[in-house]
Amino acid sequence: MLDGLQIFPLRPHCDDRGRVMEILRRDDPHFPGFGQAYFSTIYPGVIKAWHAHHVQTDAMTVIKGMCQIAFFDDRPDSPTRGRVHCHVTGEFSPSLVIIPPGIYHGFRALGLTETLLVNLPSEPYNASNPDERRRPWNDPAIPWDWTVQFR
Secondary structure (H helix, E strand, O other), rough: OOOOOOEEEEOOEEEEEEEOOOOOOOOOOOOOOOOOOEEEEEEEEEEEEEOOOOOOOOOEEEOEEEEEEEEEEEOOOOOOOOOOOEEEEEEEOOOOEEOOOOEEEEEEEEEEOOOOEEEOOOOOOOOOOOOOEEEOOOOOOOOOOOOOOOO
């Protein structure tokens, strides 16, 4: 696990009417604050990588489909600098993933359906000054190979 990266298993509550699942509450000790709420999708066969934030903490959950999320720690003062971590999550294994500033992350949909994730970042998006750094999905400086099917 990377320093500061947090993953919390979530549990859907099901009955004869359907299901409900809490993702994040403001009284959770790991609540990073609230900037906005949005959803994003990943099409099958698509890799969305890499990006990191300077200030923003992401708090995300995959609610439809399954997704591989990879993380790379490039923070100069981090004890886990240079390391990668992978987490598979989604509707069959739900979790809340909290990503602190400075950790690069990316996504790959698993399976044949579109993946849908919800993010509750700590900061609102600022289109005139986005809080993000990007690197190519196949950046050779990141020791991660998205083309490997299983790990």
